[in-house]
Amino acid sequence: MIDNEDIKIVPYSDFNCVNCSQFKEFNCEQELTPIQSRLYYLMIFSQQPRGESESLYGWTARLGLSKSTTYGLFTKRNQNMHLSVAQNIAKATGANALWIQKGVGEPFDSIENQEKTNIKEKLPVSEEQNEMPEMNTDLLTQAFQTLDNALEQTKKVMPPAGRSRFITAVYDSLRTNDGIDLELLKDSIYTLEEALKLKRQVMSPISKTRLILAIYELYSGNVLYKEAIQHTINQLIGSAYEGNR
Template identity: 30%
Template sequence: MSSELAENNMELDTPLKKRLYQLMTDDEKLLPFSFANRIGISKSTFHSIWTKGSTSIHKSTAKKIADATGVNVDWLHKGIGEPYSDGTQQAQHIEVDKAVERIQETVNAGTIDMTMMVEALTIVENYLIEHDKRMHADKKAELVVSIYDLLCKSPDSGSSIISMLKLAI
């Protein structure tokens, strides 16, 4: 969906659509269907919500979106309560900030082998695609770093990596 269509579509605002909009990144607000890809719902389901102005969604769809974004399922599904549990959002931001600091320290120290990092990321992405699976972003990042560490220690650790992927996903 182009950004022009996204802007024109805002006239079909519903409370559900407004809640979803709060969960989107800035890029997803311009290209809303990328949100569906990130959270793992079908484009047809998202199309019904976003362009046809659906006012409700199945509880299972709400659960999938809530799991991917960290929001309370009741808030997303029915608008009941607050988007995040007490402290959940703040705790997530603190953890992300700490992770970013650790990564920045490692990058500044020049200790990341970018070739290995790209390989680790590619392994995880390909596995997810091949098995039609999705992961929450923070768990996916942890898995990529674990595979990166394993690759750095033993580049021929294919069976260990496959075992790690099966356990993590």
């Protein structure tokens, strides 16, 4: 990692992103979004500095960000950030969550605190930090059952997009801080529900939960290849359905 003891801490207002040209993906010809600029600042001045040869996805993974979130911020150039994402980054870097999310205030409470943060001995990244967050399968199954029971009692049908939003909201309201990326979870649920709708198939909540885990892991593995992954997902759905007949 970068030795921050040899780096003079500078206020964000004086930070020049050109200093980040050492990072492979950095494109000096493309103007950074405000969020990207703040994150590049934290790559150098934070509790979790980025190594000179460390990949962008490697660094953001250490902050608790999923690959889909990283892709959205750096490739799709998203202009907004969920508060939960900012809070994860703040917890890892020691920066202020509101500044990370919206650029309000200062990166750190004070330059002195920031300097103390950066001269701390950086411990090696443990294998546990790179492990995927554990999804609460019982809670997810309960969310599916709750929706299915409500729709059955009211004799109504909900489209895949609505189902994915509702189930994700139920899961989020009842979970503890398990580190699951809610946007990625919603995408995974939508993928499954849409495939079941197109094939006119029905699946039990438990089986759905098992497949959601598989889909979530596939999407987490590399969100850049969603189209290629889709074929594998269809096979998973077909296999699970055959087993539930």
